[in-house]
Amino acid sequence: MKIYENFSLKDYNTFGVDVAARYFAAVSSTDELIGVLESVRQKGNLDIKPLFLGGGSNILFTKDYEGLVIHLILKGISEEAVSENEVLVTAAAGENWHSFVLFCLEQGYGGLENLSLIPGNVGTSPMQNIGAYGVEIKDVCEKCTVLNLETLKTETFDSAECKFGYRDSIFKNEGKGKYVILDVTFRLTMKNHVIRIEYGAIKSELERQNITDPTIRDVSDAVISIRQSKLPDPKLLGNAGSFFKNPTISKSAFEALQQKFPEIPGYAAGQWVKVPAGWLIEQCGWKGKEIGNVASHHLQALVIVNKTGQAGGAEIFEFSQKIIDSVEDKFGITLEREVNII
Numbered sequence: 001m002k003i004y005e006n007f008s009l010k011d012y013n014t015f016g017v018d019v020a021a022r023y024f025a026a027v028s029s030t031d032e033l034i035g036v037l038e039s040v041r042q043k044g045n046l047d048i049k050p051l052f053l054g055g056g057s058n059i060l061f062t063k064d065y066e067g068l069v070i071h072l073i074l075k076g077i078s079e080e081a082v083s084e085n086e087v088l089v090t091a092a093a094g095e096n097w098h099s100f101v102l103f104c105l106e107q108g109y110g111g112l113e114n115l116s117l118i119p120g121n122v123g124t125s126p127m128q129n130i131g132a133y134g135v136e137i138k139d140v141c142e143k144c145t146v147l148n149l150e151t152l153k154t155e156t157f158d159s160a161e162c163k164f165g166y167r168d169s170i171f172k173n174e175g176k177g178k179y180v181i182l183d184v185t186f187r188l189t190m191k192n193h194v195i196r197i198e199y200g201a202i203k204s205e206l207e208r209q210n211i212t213d214p215t216i217r218d219v220s221d222a223v224i225s226i227r228q229s230k231l232p233d234p235k236l237l238g239n240a241g242s243f244f245k246n247p248t249i250s251k252s253a254f255e256a257l258q259q260k261f262p263e264i265p266g267y268a269a270g271q272w273v274k275v276p277a278g279w280l281i282e283q284c285g286w287k288g289k290e291i292g293n294v295a296s297h298h299l300q301a302l303v304i305v306n307k308t309g310q311a312g313g314a315e316i317f318e319f320s321q322k323i324i325d326s327v328e329d330k331f332g333i334t335l336e337r338e339v340n341i342i
């Protein structure tokens with residue numbers, strides 16, 4: 001396996017930011033990965049920890065990376081029926097997420113259809129517990145196999161051990177920088193599928209298509225159609241999807257905001273209230289606003305785009321900071337970035 005020097009990452013991040021990695025290697029097996037990590041240790045000349053890269057759709061490089069970027073391209077899918085209705089499907093980290101969802105649909109396996117067309121790779125899906133249209137990875141994840149970066153031995157994390165939360169998991173907290181996810185196993189249905197169409201515009205999209213008794217494939221098609229109509233395609237306009245998380249605030253804070261902004265939307269989340277970040281950003285006048293090479297998307301204020309294709313990562317970061325500041329000024333809420341900043 002080749003280790004490249006001063007390697008351009010422009011095609012490896014969906015923002016299309018033109019930065020370079022001091023060293024870059026693509027690994028297609030666990031043995032190759034261990035080999036690279038051991039050689040880094042032996043040389044001892046890379047003082048910055050290796051950075052693992054999947055599809056590059058949840059990352060913002062603000063500068064060149066002065067270390068080793070390891071692109072995970074491990075492939076393979078295996079299946080094991082565990083009952084008349086359930087199957088465990090394991091996919092390697094480097095499998096493209098949407099291709100994997102389509103593979104499952106072709107086999108007639110249900111559970112992932114609401115997560116159609118999310119960019120990125122399977123191995124990254126547990127990192128931030130990807131979610132869309134009322135389903136999150138936590139609902140279908142059975143376990144992950146990881147490589148412990150200290151011992152270079154594999155370990156298994158079951159779903160509970162992954163400590164999934166809203167766009168969150170152990171891999172973003174106490175496990176940060178300690179593990180690489182090698183594969184993920186999903187528990188899917190073969191017959192008695194649970195059709196989830198209440199969330200978002202799925203129901204109205206199915207009605208528009210005159211579908212009254214939807215299959216898992218119909219749900220996937222509806223999700224694809226909705227996503228294509230409102231989210232920019234990173235191949236055409238650089239972006240990383242939602243740049244910020246939806247903030248959760250206390251009920252009393254929400255009620256206080258309702259006094260000032262009666263139309264503020266909020267969704268109960270246990271003892272908290274989740275407020276759509278896109279709404280807050282839009283109220284501050286950011287929807288469609290451009291500064292230099294960067295803009296907030298004209299259809300979805302939550303998505304920051306590399307408008308000209310020439311934006312640097314630092315410029316995108318500064319733009320995001322301006323959004324955070326104005327939302328804080330107006331609503332007293334501090335937005336948290338969903339995208340990983342490097």
Ligand SMILES: Cc1cc2nc3c(=O)[nH]c(=O)nc-3n(C[C@H](O)[C@H](O)[C@H](O)COP(=O)(O)OP(=O)(O)OC[C@H]3O[C@@H](n4cnc5c(N)ncnc54)[C@H](O)[C@@H]3O)c2cc1C
Nearest residue numbers: 052054055056057058119120121123124130131181240241
């Ligand atoms: C248009 C668009 C729409 C999107 N819509 C959604 C959505 O609906 N819901 C949603 O949840 N997300 C969404 N996203 C965000 C993104 O698709 C997901 O977060 C996805 O899981 C990122 O996968 P990736 O392989 O591209 O991650 P990368 O950007 O390659 O990596 C993200 C982080 O994980 C680390 N990492 C990567 N692979 C591994 C691994 N195997 N083990 C350990 N660490 C690793 C990286 O170092 C980095 O810190 C969207 C993005 C775009 C561009």
